[in-house]
Amino acid sequence: MCSAAAGGIATADDRRRLAEHGFWDYTTPGAGGMEAYGKDDYASLLDDMAGAGMNSLLICPRWSTTGYRSRLKYLDQLQSNRVIASGNEILRWMLEEARNRKIKTWLSAFVCGFDSRVYGLKPYRTMKMSIDGEPAMEIGSYDLDTPGVAERAVEIFDELVSEFPMANALNVELEDSGMELPHRIPLYNMWAAENGRPPFERLGHPINPRLYDVYAWRDYDTHRRIQLLQAIEAAVRARNFRGDLGMICETANSAYCITQEVNLREYHAKLPHWVAVTYEYDKWRHRYGVMDLSIATPKKEGLKVYYLPRGVMTWGRWPLPITLEQSWDMDVEDVVRFRPDGLWWFGSGSVNEGAHVSVKRLREAGYADGRAARRALLKRVAALRSTAS
Numbered sequence: 001m002c003s004a005a006a007g008g009i010a011t012a013d014d015r016r017r018l019a020e021h022g023f024w025d026y027t028t029p030g031a032g033g034m035e036a037y038g039k040d041d042y043a044s045l046l047d048d049m050a051g052a053g054m055n056s057l058l059i060c061p062r063w064s065t066t067g068y069r070s071r072l073k074y075l076d077q078l079q080s081n082r083v084i085a086s087g088n089e090i091l092r093w094m095l096e097e098a099r100n101r102k103i104k105t106w107l108s109a110f111v112c113g114f115d116s117r118v119y120g121l122k123p124y125r126t127m128k129m130s131i132d133g134e135p136a137m138e139i140g141s142y143d144l145d146t147p148g149v150a151e152r153a154v155e156i157f158d159e160l161v162s163e164f165p166m167a168n169a170l171n172v173e174l175e176d177s178g179m180e181l182p183h184r185i186p187l188y189n190m191w192a193a194e195n196g197r198p199p200f201e202r203l204g205h206p207i208n209p210r211l212y213d214v215y216a217w218r219d220y221d222t223h224r225r226i227q228l229l230q231a232i233e234a235a236v237r238a239r240n241f242r243g244d245l246g247m248i249c250e251t252a253n254s255a256y257c258i259t260q261e262v263n264l265r266e267y268h269a270k271l272p273h274w275v276a277v278t279y280e281y282d283k284w285r286h287r288y289g290v291m292d293l294s295i296a297t298p299k300k301e302g303l304k305v306y307y308l309p310r311g312v313m314t315w316g317r318w319p320l321p322i323t324l325e326q327s328w329d330m331d332v333e334d335v336v337r338f339r340p341d342g343l344w345w346f347g348s349g350s351v352n353e354g355a356h357v358s359v360k361r362l363r364e365a366g367y368a369d370g371r372a373a374r375r376a377l378l379k380r381v382a383a384l385r386s387t388a389s
Helices: 039-051 089-100 149-163 182-195 215-238 264-270 287-300 324-338 359-364 370-380 382-387
Strands: 020-026 056-062 104-110 113-115 125-129 137-141 169-173 244-248 251-253 258-260 275-280 304-309 342-346
Touching: 020 039, 020 104, 039 089, 039 370, 056 089, 056 149, 056 342, 089 104, 104 149, 149 169, 149 215, 169 215, 182 215, 215 244, 215 264, 251 275, 251 287, 258 287, 264 275, 264 287, 275 287, 287 304, 287 324, 304 324, 324 370, 324 382, 359 370, 370 382
Parallel strands: 020 056, 020 342, 056 104, 104 169, 169 244, 244 275, 275 304, 304 342
Antiparallel strands: 113 137, 125 137, 251 258
16 A cells, blocks of 8 residues: 555645645537536536635646637637637636636646647547537547647647636646657657667567556656647746646556556656646546555655546446446545545536537436536535635
């Protein structure tokens, strides 16, 4: 058992370390998040949060699709999206309303998955995605060594702070950017020669830092991430953005192993003021091992940790092996025991079908709609109310 758990249940003073508590959700087409919310829906969410003592809300306006009006020609712009149709007015309004309720707002962007027909650069893989009756998108996955990808990621965050200056903090998501790809091998070998690491030929196959413990490759990929994060920070600080910054540090929880994709020690050494965002959605599998990698280990390395568990989320093979209520109860226990610095529940109560949340599945779970599920979650997690500052 890791040291964070060995100490037993936290005291009242320890529980105050949960400085932020709230929801994580998406305005992006096809996500099954807030993309179909109108102002009444946003106001209802903010009122429910304020009534539950929550003080933090992370909004993702950039997923594999785009959920805000952008001037960048390589971002998809589905006019059926309510934020895009409003010219971003509805999202600006919601951010201001959150501020009026003393709720801190974060914006997050995934910058390694795009509609490849619009994005233009060559992806290393693609998948089809159909949204709201529109022609199927071809979503491409991209790595940070493909020329142009990192530069465009900086442009996206620069645009977000320009469009939404009232947001308080930013988070970067780089999922699927760490794969072994032929064009990356010479770049890895140059880095390895400069840092006394083994050449690629001695690493073995396959390499995916999310699934295999190939430390040198993980360190190289962390190096590339840090370079991008430094560039993003320089761009947003130049716009006088002074808020907090974070990155998702991906975990994997498969049948036979758990892994952490990022070299957490190096991340903290190079970016000590950045937050590590970690997650766990499958509480029925490797529960405490994942809590070690998601909370205890990054804390041991000195990082501020924000944890992202399953909220009003139906993603995965349905029905789940445990109920939503059982998952929430387990996470409440683990938050009290392992003491992350912040907590966002993934999914605030969608009003439409999507990849992360299905209203149909919520009804099968016994909830009339997304808001009913959200309010049930808020009752189950009420024990955490006193932990937010």
